[in-house]
Amino acid sequence: MAKLQQRVHVLAVPFPAAGHMLPLLDLAHLLSARYGFAVTIAVTPKNLPHLSPLLSRCPGVAPLVLPFPDNTNFPPGVENAHDVPLCDIRLLMRELSGLHDPLLRWARSCADRPNAVLSDFFCGWTNGLATELGIPCLVFSPSGALCLALVHSLWRRMPKTSDPDDPDELVPFRSLPRSPFYPWGHLSTIYRRYVEGDPLSEFIKASYLANIGSWGFVVNTFAEFEKPYLEHLRDDLGHARVWGVGPLAPPMGAGERGGPSLVGAEEVAAWLGNCAEGSVVYVAFGSLAVLSPAQSAALAAGLEQSGARFVWATRGVVPLPEGFEKRVAGRGLVIQGWAPQVAILNHPAVGSFVTHCGWNSVLEAVAAGVALLTWPMGADQFWNARLVEEEVGTGVKACEGRDAVPDPDELARVVAESVGEAGRARREKARELARRAAAAVEVGGSSYMDLAAVVEELSEVAAASK
Numbered sequence: 040m041a042k043l044q045q046r047v048h049v050l051a052v053p054f055p056a057a058g059h060m061l062p063l064l065d066l067a068h069l070l071s072a073r074y075g076f077a078v079t080i081a082v083t084p085k086n087l088p089h090l091s092p093l094l095s096r097c098p099g100v101a102p103l104v105l106p107f108p109d110n111t112n113f114p115p116g117v118e119n120a121h122d123v124p125l126c127d128i129r130l131l132m133r134e135l136s137g138l139h140d141p142l143l144r145w146a147r148s149c150a151d152r153p154n155a156v157l158s159d160f161f162c163g164w165t166n167g168l169a170t171e172l173g174i175p176c177l178v179f180s181p182s183g184a185l186c187l188a189l190v191h192s193l194w195r196r197m198p199k200t201s202d203p204d205d206p207d208e209l210v211p212f213r214s215l216p217r218s219p220f221y222p223w224g225h226l227s228t229i230y231r232r233y234v235e236g237d238p239l240s241e242f243i244k245a246s247y248l249a250n251i252g253s254w255g256f257v258v259n260t261f262a263e264f265e266k267p268y269l270e271h272l273r274d275d276l277g278h279a280r281v282w283g284v285g286p287l288a289p290p291m292g293a294g295e296r297g298g299p300s301l302v303g304a305e306e307v308a309a310w311l312g313n314c315a316e317g318s319v320v321y322v323a324f325g326s327l328a329v330l331s332p333a334q335s336a337a338l339a340a341g342l343e344q345s346g347a348r349f350v351w352a353t354r355g356v357v358p359l360p361e362g363f364e365k366r367v368a369g370r371g372l373v374i375q376g377w378a379p380q381v382a383i384l385n386h387p388a389v390g391s392f393v394t395h396c397g398w399n400s401v402l403e404a405v406a407a408g409v410a411l412l413t414w415p416m417g418a419d420q421f422w423n424a425r426l427v428e429e430e431v432g433t434g435v436k437a438c439e440g441r442d443a444v445p446d447p448d449e450l451a452r453v454v455a456e457s458v459g460e461a462g463r464a465r466r467e468k469a470r471e472l473a474r475r476a477a478a479a480v481e482v483g484g485s486s487y488m489d490l491a492a493v494v495e496e497l498s499e500v501a502a503a504s505k
Contacts, residue, residue, distance in 0.1 A: 054159035056120035065287040071099030108137025136164040154501040163246025175254035184268035225421035255280030261479035282489035317390035341450030352378035391457035408473030412437040
């Protein structure tokens, strides 16, 4: 790579939800620590604490704290998707666009003007900001390349359903690799809520279409995992500026991120240390999903009947059946708070993972070499589940749907098989994929080289602007 002639300055605009913000911060760290970029991250006051671990380790990354835009849609102080987990996420997408004018004023008055905008794909309005500043907009996808390809297809084609009450009606995506069909109910809720002429709907549509016309895309994935979809995106967009740079991970020594855990990492490690290799099932559903009492009871019964060892991270919001913990004592560990998920997944004792298939959880499992028992509930999770089940071969369905209640007997069978002889081939395939993930981010690997290509192109842009 050519020597940088000057320091590149990037304005990063994350979307305020943990699953979006944290991987973008990991990318900002790489750009600054490895390549010497200056990165300014636009953040509102209540989201500033999320940056603290990064800011303490990377002097090249600086926050730009801006007041959250005035709005009437949220209670005072709400600035993050996790503050109102049941809100219409589209409202937060729209309200955040109120940062456009403050960012424009800051950039125009800044002595070291940014050379590029790096924004989450929920912030399509930043493409207009970049245009006004005369700089490229690089869209960051915290989801995978398959998700991005499907989203682009949806907003370009605008497929409709003949019966909105039929979630099983199949929608074709013939331009994508393998020409898949997806049930209407598995499509993005953001898309399914679109109503022609509705101001909020039209804002969302314009945002996604603006993304499609952006200068380039950086995706939290790697070629050995999603090569057909990365290639499809390049062909579909008509340029090569689509880069897979994952799996993105926190800087070394940064530790786990999230809320406080009522069970410490050392205690979990000690418990897992008494278990045989690949014998433990880890159960967790991300930062937003909350199981109903019926779902929790069925899951508890399935785990109990399976006979398998397990660690269940409930985040303290899942109601457990009376006496459950006592009955499974010694065989099951329940964490009533935030769990050290990455450490758990990377422990040799863990062989499978019951997950909602959020992309960050999928990538963490991939990097750890752990097989997946899928229970997708919304967003891109159905697509991610299908990817690991049908194309990659490291996952098997445990349940499906936000309101679905699994059959305890069937769940017990799937759980037991996942850590038994019947699941051996899947676990071996998962370990092989983990080796490829590790190689991708090492020097000379596909993700390492793609990030170097991003740096090279942005450096040329910066040089041309002087």
